[in-house]
Amino acid sequence: MELIKAIEERRSIRKFQDGKISKEIIEKVLTLATKAPSGKNRQPWKFIVLQNGKKDDLVNIMKLSLSQYNEQNKVTGSFELSMNSINESSVVILVFNTFSNFEEDYNHRRSLTDTQSIGAAVQTMLLAAQDFELGTLWICDIFHCDKEICDWLNKKEELVAAVAIGYPNQLPYARPRKLLEEVIEWI
Numbered sequence: 001m002e003l004i005k006a007i008e009e010r011r012s013i014r015k016f017q018d019g020k021i022s023k024e025i026i027e028k029v030l031t032l033a034t035k036a037p038s039g040k041n042r043q044p045w046k047f048i049v050l051q052n053g054k055k056d057d058l059v060n061i062m063k064l065s066l067s068q069y070n071e072q073n074k075v076t077g078s079f080e081l082s083m084n085s086i087n088e089s090s091v092v093i094l095v096f097n098t099f100s101n102f103e104e105d106y107n108h109r110r111s112l113t114d115t116q117s118i119g120a121a122v123q124t125m126l127l128a129a130q131d132f133e134l135g136t137l138w139i140c141d142i143f144h145c146d147k148e149i150c151d152w153l154n155k156k157e158e159l160v161a162a163v164a165i166g167y168p169n170q171l172p173y174a175r176p177r178k179l180l181e182e183v184i185e186w187i
Helices: 003-009 023-033 050-069 079-088 108-132 141-153
Strands: 043-052 092-096 135-139 158-168
Touching: 003 108, 023 043, 023 092, 023 108, 043 050, 043 108, 050 079, 050 092, 050 141, 079 135, 079 141, 079 158, 092 108, 092 141, 108 135, 108 158, 141 158
Parallel strands: none
Antiparallel strands: 043 092, 092 158, 135 158
16 A cells, blocks of 8 residues: 555544454554654553453453443543444554653653654554554543553553554544644744
8 A cells, every 4th residue: 555545544443343363464563663763762662462351351441440430420532432442443552651650850851752752653553554454543542541451451651542453344534634724834
């Protein structure tokens, strides 16, 4: 697939078909993700791949958190939709920042650098998956239960995103984008 076409045709997929994705394809997608640019070559990312029962365990943690939020009348936005997408997907990749909770002198600049690097890795992962005709959903709703997820996995790193991957069961329309005149300024 041509890169420009991949960028133009990429969509967030929220509904997935049944189907197993081979370990080789997931490893290739993640290998490509690690090729993303990284500020100061810090490569702050770590990926945890969840399939089958472990993915089900994640969904159960999310259900419990959703229930607690609902009992407290707290707003959860698209949390339930994201949980359903994770449930339908073949694989979920949890994405961690390996530095933020450990470096003594971790500061705002390093946080920005690492966040941008991790974002580049996730975007690269999305485009790589698309090349294998897989659909993806970049999920930040895991912040509703990030502590519970880290406790479950016994991870001290900062959980920063999740990516659901599977065979798409929808073809979403292109979402509106701001006009170029709204987002650039020529000086």
